[in-house]
Each structure stands twice: as C-alpha cells, then as structure tokens.
Amino acid sequence: MTNDPSAHHTVPSSPDDGRLYDEQTESADGAAVDGNIHVGYWDSAADDRSLDQATDRLTDLVAGRLAAAPGRRLLDVGCGTGRPALRIARATGARVSGISVSEPDIDLARTRADASALADRVDFRYADACALPFESASFDGAWAIESMMHISDRAAALTEIARTLRPGSPLVITDVLLRSPVTGEAAETVCQTCRAFQSPSFPGPEELRTALGRAGLEVVEFNDIGEQVQRTYQAFADAFDGVAPSVDDPHYEFFNSTRSLPRFGALPQIGYVFLVARRP
Ligand code: SAH
Numbered sequence: 001m002t003n004d005p006s007a008h009h010t011v012p013s014s015p016d017d018g019r020l021y022d023e024q025t026e027s028a029d030g031a032a033v034d035g036n037i038h039v040g041y042w043d044s045a046a047d048d049r050s051l052d053q054a055t056d057r058l059t060d061l062v063a064g065r066l067a068a069a070p071g072r073r074l075l076d077v078g079c080g081t082g083r084p085a086l087r088i089a090r091a092t093g094a095r096v097s098g099i100s101v102s103e104p105d106i107d108l109a110r111t112r113a114d115a116s117a118l119a120d121r122v123d124f125r126y127a128d129a130c131a132l133p134f135e136s137a138s139f140d141g142a143w144a145i146e147s148m149m150h151i152s153d154r155a156a157a158l159t160e161i162a163r164t165l166r167p168g169s170p171l172v173i174t175d176v177l178l179r180s181p182v183t184g185e186a187a188e189t190v191c192q193t194c195r196a197f198q199s200p201s202f203p204g205p206e207e208l209r210t211a212l213g214r215a216g217l218e219v220v221e222f223n224d225i226g227e228q229v230q231r232t233y234q235a236f237a238d239a240f241d242g243v244a245p246s247v248d249d250p251h252y253e254f255f256n257s258t259r260s261l262p263r264f265g266a267l268p269q270i271g272y273v274f275l276v277a278r279r280p
Contacts, residue, residue, distance in 0.1 A: 035083035035112070038146045038174070039232040039272060041225065051235040058229070059084040060091070062143050062172045065221070065276045068092035072140040075099070077129045077161060078147020082109025082122070089122045094141075097134070099127040129157040134164045141165070143172040149199040154207070158215035165279040171217060177224060177273040178202040186267050193264045196257030208273065217277035226271030233265030 040054025041061060049057060062084070068074055070093030076085040079098025082105075089096045100106055109124040116122075127133050129144070129151055142161050151157045161171055178201070182190050194201060203211075205222070212219055240258040249255070257264075264270060 035081045035108075037080040038084075039229040040235065041228050042231050043228065051232065051239070054231070056087060058145070058174065059087050061274065062145060062174060063088045063091055065170055065172045066092070066094075066141040066143065067170065068094040068141060070094065073097070073138065075132075075134070075139045075142035075161070075164060077142060077144040077157070078150070079105065079109055079124060080145075081105055082112045082124055084143075084145055085109070085122055085124070086112055086116050086118055088143075089118050090116070093121075095121045096123075097139075098122070098124045099129065099132065100124070101126065101128055130160055132160050132164050136163050137166045139164050139166065139169060141170050141172075143174075145174050146176070148173055148175045148208075149197065149202055152200045154203060155211040155214045158211050158217060162215040162217050162279050167279055169279050170220070171277045171279070172275070173208070173277070174272065174274050176202045177208075177226065177271040178204045179224065179226075179269050179271045180204075182267070182269050186269060189260065189264050189267060190270070192260065193257055196253045202270075203273070205273070208275065212275075212277050216279065218280055219275060220278050221274075221276040223274045224271040225274045229272045230265050233261040237261050 034052060036052070036055035036059065038055055038058055040049065040051050041058040042049060042054050047054075066074060066088070068088060072092075072094045074088065074094050074096045076088075076096055076098035079085050079100045082098055085096045085098040088094065098109060100109070103126055106124045106126050113119045113122045113124065125133065129147065130153060142165060144161070148154055148157070158171075165171065176199075178190065190202070209219060209222070237258050240255060243255050243258075245252045245255045
C-alpha cells in the first residue's frame with residue numbers, strides 16, 4: 001500500500017489499470033450507473049436521488065468548479081466510458097478531451113460521443129496521465145474523477161497535468177481518501193478493496209497536498225465529502241447482489257469486494273476527497 005516512486009512515465013502506471021476498467025466498463029455500463037464509474041453524492045439522508053442521479057450530481061459539482069464555457073478546452077484524466085466528459089461538454093459548451101488507459105473505455109466513449117452529436121467538441125484517446133499527448137498550456141481546466149487512486153506515481157501525473165494547464169486554470173480531483181492509516185482488520189478490508197479496484201493505495205491528505213505542491217499546483221479547496229458519498233457503497237453492494245461468481249471467474253475479486261463495500265465505506269478512516277487546485 002505504498003506508492004512506487006520508480007513508476008515509469010511512458011506506459012500505464014500499472015499494466016492492470018486498463019484491464020480492471022475493461023471489466024468495470026462491462027459491469028458498470030449494464031448495471032446501476034450507466035456509464036458513470038464513480039460514487040454518488042447525496043446532500044443528506046433526506047435526499048432521495050437514485051444512485052444514477054447521485055453520480056451525475058458529483059459530475060455537476062466538478063463542472064461547477066471548472067469555470068467552463070463555450071470555446072474553453074478541458075481535459076478529463078481517466079475518462080472511463082465518457083459519460084462525465086459528455087455531460088460537462090453538453091452543459092457548458094466547452095470542448096473536452098478525455099484520456100484513459102483502457103481501449104474498451106475509449107471505444108465506448110467514442111460511441112457515446114457519436115450518438116450524442118457532441119463528437120465535434122469531445123474527443124477520447126488512449127493515453128497515460130503520466131505522459132499526456134498534449135502541448136503545454138493547452139487546457140483551461142482539468143478534472144480527474146477516481147483516477148488518481150489507480151496511479152502509482154501521483155506526483156508525476158499531477159506534474160504532467162499541471163504542464164498541460166494554462167496559468168490560472170483549475171484542476172478538480174475527486175477520489176477515495178484514506179483519512180488516516182489503518183491497522184488490523186480495517187487494514188485488511190482496505191487492502192482487499194485496493195486489490196479489487198486495482199489501486200496501489202488510496203491517497204491520503206498529506207500525500208495529495210505534497211504531490212500537488214511538487215507539481216506546482218496551489219490547493220484552493222480541500223473538502224472531505226465522505227459522508228455525502230457513503231451511500232454509494234451499499235447501493236453498489238445491492239446492485240451486484242445477485243451476482244455470484246465462481247472463484248475462477250476473472251472478475252471474482254471485484255464481485256467479491258462489492259459485498260464487503262459497505263464495511264469498507266463505513267470505516268472511519270475512509271473518506272472522499274473533493275479538491276480544487278490551480279496552476280498559478
Ligand atoms: N472518471 C471516470 C472513470 C473513473 S474509473 C468516471 O468518473 O466515470 C478510472 C479511470 O481511470 C479509468 O478510465 C481508467 O482507465 C483510468 N486510468 C487509470 N490509470 C490511468 C492512467 N495512468 N492514466 C490515465 N487514465 C488512467
């Protein structure tokens with residue numbers, strides 16, 4: 001559960017990242033969230049949004065921090081199957097480039113873009129966050145929804161993202177946050193979830209702040225919205241309830257983990273970061 005400082009910068013940080021999302025692409029798309037591969041956000045216990053609506057809500061909160069507008073160019077780091085990018089492009093009129101280390105993600109995202117008539121403003125391509133195929137200072141804003149957790153060398157990815165931002169532009173990051181170190185049974189639960197999500201480790205607050213600082217980015221907002229997203233874990237467990245994989249199923253670890261997600265999400269050490277940084 002530590003970062004690998006020797007992670008290379010030219011190929012995906014973990015060769016497994018793409019594979020996991022090849023699997024999740026299939027699962028998540030057919031299941032409850034239709035293309036959003038991230039948590040939902042509920043204001044309070046009285047908020048009766050569905051999981052699907054709550055995941056769009058998180059996307060909208062991200063969009064609200066991007067100062068997006070027609071003519072502006074945005075980068076989606078770890079775009080999944082493209083639903084957040086398309087939603088933000090549609091709502092704001094901005095141009096969006098999405099990148100991911102999963103070819104099936106990219107194929108699906110392109111299909112979605114074609115079907116949405118937004119293909120002239122939204123493009124998707126296979127690329128690693130640590131080696132972005134874009135010129136320096138080419139974006140007016142960027143976001144990374146639940147992709148940082150998959151990247152070993154987060155400082156390298158953030159430095160690369162910062163390079164592509166124009167001065168003054170925001171970067172919004174949302175991700176599972178390990179509020180404080182875990183030991184004993186809690187550590188086992190966290191490690192199991194890391195393995196299932198193919199995450200080298202969930203980022204901690206200090207690690208993120210240090211990595212952002214090393215990338216030359218200033219933290220503008222740093223919120224822990226763990227309480228507002230926590231309902232997701234039970235909703236996911238419910239959505240995958242009927243699925244009973246055999247132990248030799250290649251998705252066994254992932255499906256198996258969905259059952260224990262509520263236990264993971266209830267750990268006091270598990271939060272969820274919603275942060276805004278800015279390239280000075
Ligand atoms: N942001 C999307 C998808 C989140 S899933 C959404 O909210 O729906 C995580 C995404 O990060 C996947 O698309 C995965 O391929 C991508 N990813 C993981 N490691 C990456 C890396 N090193 N560079 C770019 N994308 C990466």
